[in-house]
Amino acid sequence: MINFVTTNPGKVAEAREYLDEPVEQLDFDYPERQAPDLATVAAHGARAAYRHAGEPVIVDDSGLTIDALDGFPGPYSSYVEDKLGIERVWELTKRESDHSGAFRAVIAYCDGEGFEATPEPVDTERRGQDTAADRRGGATTDEQVDGEGLPVRLFTGAARGKIVAPRGNGGFGFDPIFEYDGQTYAEMSTEEKNAISHRGRALAKFAEWYETTER
Numbered sequence: 046m047i048n049f050v051t052t053n054p055g056k057v058a059e060a061r062e063y064l065d066e067p068v069e070q071l072d073f074d075y076p077e078r079q080a081p082d083l084a085t086v087a088a089h090g091a092r093a094a095y096r097h098a099g100e101p102v103i104v105d106d107s108g109l110t111i112d113a114l115d116g117f118p119g120p121y122s123s124y125v126e127d128k129l130g131i132e133r134v135w136e137l138t139k140r141e142s143d144h145s146g147a148f149r150a151v152i153a154y155c156d157g158e159g160f161e162a163t164p165e166p167v168d169t170e171r172r173g174q175d176t177a178a179d180r181r182g183g184a185t186t187d188e189q190v191d192g193e194g195l196p197v198r199l200f201t202g203a204a205r206g207k208i209v210a211p212r213g214n215g216g217f218g219f220d221p222i223f224e225y226d227g228q229t230y231a232e233m234s235t236e237e238k239n240a241i242s243h244r245g246r247a248l249a250k251f252a253e254w255y256e257t258t259e260r
């Protein structure tokens with residue numbers, strides 16, 4: 046059983062669809078650290094979530110980056126969704142000539158144990174927001190991320206697409222304004238979205254590692 050610590054049931058639904066292992070949602074709003082990269086936020090969150098749960102956990106920190114807006118809203122996606130809403134994010138993007146953007150997800154696993162440091166290859170598909178912490182990928186130690194004393198393993202995924210006027214009723218968050226290969230995420234089934242999405246790609250890497258690693 047995997048404890049997915051998140052307040053977002055949309056993330057859990059995708060993980061359940063993807064992973065063979067049962068996924069339990071632990072609805073705990075861990076304190077989110079403000080940082081310019083998702084990896085730092087996810088690693089910090091996984092430590093806090095592990096301390097809260099006392100059992101192995103995963104957390105996901107994800108966000109939308111819009112190229113013409115210099116990667117906005119990035120790690121602040123949740124806040125921007127809450128305060129501006131997706132319609133206004135589309136309005137901001139509409140004025141620009143370049144509508145391209147990317148979704149990125151970092152899944153962080155923490156079980157209080159150490160890992161061998163074997164960095165994973167990084168997605169080549171993304172642009173902008175590619176910080177040193179992101180590039181490191183793979184196993185991290187506290188010193189490598191933020192010196193808080195618990196090792197965390199990171200799995201990243203990215204999908205590039207286009208910001209469009211809202212379409213579709215499925216999914217959650219920014220799904221209606223993110224188009225990949227002619228369809229918005231909100232027009233796809235969970236299965237279709239998982240096959241190509243940022244989270245699906247991160248989940249694939251996590252699943253491969255989780256299923257083949259003795260813990």
Ligand SMILES: O=c1[nH]c(=O)c2ncn([C@@H]3O[C@H](COP(=O)(O)OP(=O)(O)OP(=O)(O)O)[C@@H](O)[C@H]3O)c2[nH]1
Nearest residue numbers: 051052053105106107108122123126217218219220
């Ligand atoms: O349309 C979307 N399709 C996706 O696949 C997706 N993945 C993430 N997001 C949005 O990006 C922010 C993440 O913020 P976030 O990682 O802090 O999560 P959150 O605040 O929703 O929950 P929690 O896990 O932190 O409790 C939130 O605004 C999410 O709605 C998505 N939007």
